[in-house]
Amino acid sequence: MKKLFISAFVLLTAVASFAQSEKFTAAMKKNLAAMDSSFKNPPDILNVANNFERIANAEKNQWLPYYYAAFCQVNYGFMEQDKDKIDGYADKATELIAKADSLSPNNSEISCIKSMIASCHMMVNPMQRWQEYGQESNSNMEAAMQQDATNPRPYFLKGQGLKYTPEQFGGGCKTAKPQLQTALDKYATFKPANDISPNWGKERTESLIKDCK
Numbered sequence: 001m002k003k004l005f006i007s008a009f010v011l012l013t014a015v016a017s018f019a020q021s022e023k024f025t026a027a028m029k030k031n032l033a034a035m036d037s038s039f040k041n042p043p044d045i046l047n048v049a050n051n052f053e054r055i056a057n058a059e060k061n062q063w064l065p066y067y068y069a070a071f072c073q074v075n076y077g078f079m080e081q082d083k084d085k086i087d088g089y090a091d092k093a094t095e096l097i098a099k100a101d102s103l104s105p106n107n108s109e110i111s112c113i114k115s116m117i118a119s120c121h122m123m124v125n126p127m128q129r130w131q132e133y134g135q136e137s138n139s140n141m142e143a144a145m146q147q148d149a150t151n152p153r154p155y156f157l158k159g160q161g162l163k164y165t166p167e168q169f170g171g172g173c174k175t176a177k178p179q180l181q182t183a184l185d186k187y188a189t190f191k192p193a194n195d196i197s198p199n200w201g202k203e204r205t206e207s208l209i210k211d212c213k
Contacts, residue, residue, distance in 0.1 A: 027055050028064065028196040035072060045076045053096065063103035063110070064196060070096035070113050077120040090120040108148035109198045115140035115157055137161070152186035155179050156201045163208055173212035180209050 031051050038044035049072035056065035070093040077089030097113045104110060115137045122133035144154035159179030165171020187202040 024055070024059060024062065025196060028068075031055070031068070032196060035068065038072075039075070042076060042079045045072045045079075049073050049076070056096075056099070061103060063100040063107070066096050066100035066103070067110060067113065067198070070094075070100065070117075074113065074116045074120050078116075078123065083124050086124050087121060090117050093117050093120070106147055108144040108151045109153065111140045111144035111147060112151075112153045112157060112198075115144065115154070119157075119161065150186060150190055152183040152190050152205070153198070153201050155183035155186060156205045159183055159205070160208060163212070177209065177212050180205055180212070184209060 031048055034051070035045070035048045038048050049069045052065045052069035052072065056062065056069060059065060073089050073093035073096060077086050077093065080086050080089060093113070094117055097110060097117065100113075101107070101110050118133045118137035118140060122129045122137065126134075141154045141158050144151060156179075159176045159182075162171045162176035162179060163173060167174075183201070183205045187205065190199075192199040
């Protein structure tokens, strides 16, 4: 009788866990779809960021919702026209990605977001902030490459950064294209772990390469 009770308990626990996992995946997919469309109307990005943060706070042991919340925050920071507000969005992204990092350390995708955050801070005043944030962005980009050699996103980010760096400072299409092509080659073979894993950047890479032709 005791064995039957234990078996029933284990079965019910497994069913409940599966249902919770299905609920989590469904919520993530819904917000990923909303995130894709939100870039056409930037204020919506912050709503999606808040939705991801709510999922993260409910799950607590999942790094992806914190990751996507940070991704939304930093991208909104890049779009913000008021330079006095940019640091605030980058700081919020830092807070969120730190939680993701604590759940999944040495993660190439997380290092990409850290690199983006540093670039966002630098954007406020590139001449004054390059020394600190430029180096921080590059070091996280290099870490992302080392943590996962198959990940195309650090190469995309590096190429994008070079594309918009003046030629006199080592940027421009000539130096950007090899990085962007490497990214594109990696996108051709990259397979995300599942339906909600990071898989962004290919279309932007293609667009940048086209601009450089």
